[in-house]
Amino acid sequence: MCWHCGKPVTESEPLGRSMRCSCGKDLRSCRHCRFFLPGSRGDCTEPNAEKPADKERGNFCDWFSLDPKLRSQSPGQINEQGKAANARSAFDDLFK
Numbered sequence: 001m002c003w004h005c006g007k008p009v010t011e012s013e014p015l016g017r018s019m020r021c022s023c024g025k026d027l028r029s030c031r032h033c034r035f036f037l038p039g040s041r042g043d044c045t046e047p048n049a050e051k052p053a054d055k056e057r058g059n060f061c062d063w064f065s066l067d068p069k070l071r072s073q074s075p076g077q078i079n080e081q082g083k084a085a086n087a088r089s090a091f092d093d094l095f096k
Contacts, residue, residue, distance in 0.1 A: 001070050003031040003056075006084060009070045017058040026058035027066075034067040 001008045005023035015028040030036045035046040042051035049063040 002027075005089075009066065013066055015064070015066060017060060019058075025056065028058045028064055030055035030059065030061075032066055032070060033061070033063075034065045035063060036067070 002021040002023060002025060004025045005021060007021060007023070009021070009027060009032070011019055011027060015032075017026070017028050019027045021027055030043065030052060033044075035044050035049065036055070037043060037045050042049075043055055044051060046063045049061055052059045052061065
């Protein structure tokens with residue numbers, strides 16, 4: 001699921017650098033990678049990976065692998081994430 005909007009990622013791998021979610025965020029980014037772990041050194045658990053400056057933008061990392069948790073979602077989890085995405089969107093709309 002997209003880190004920004006919560007929609008499940010349906011594209012097959014390998015993901016190209018220019019692939020985007022329907023919300024416009026890059027899919028091949030650190031935030032979607034199985035090695036992404038905020039708080040770890042460089043926010044990445046892969047010791048050989050180069051650390052991009054922007055973790056939310058598309059990159060050319062050779063170690064990128066889509067996090068399997070982003071694909072396999074139970075209906076209950078998708079519903080909860082949809083509620084969170086709707087709440088986030090409503091909050092963002094307050095400041096437009």
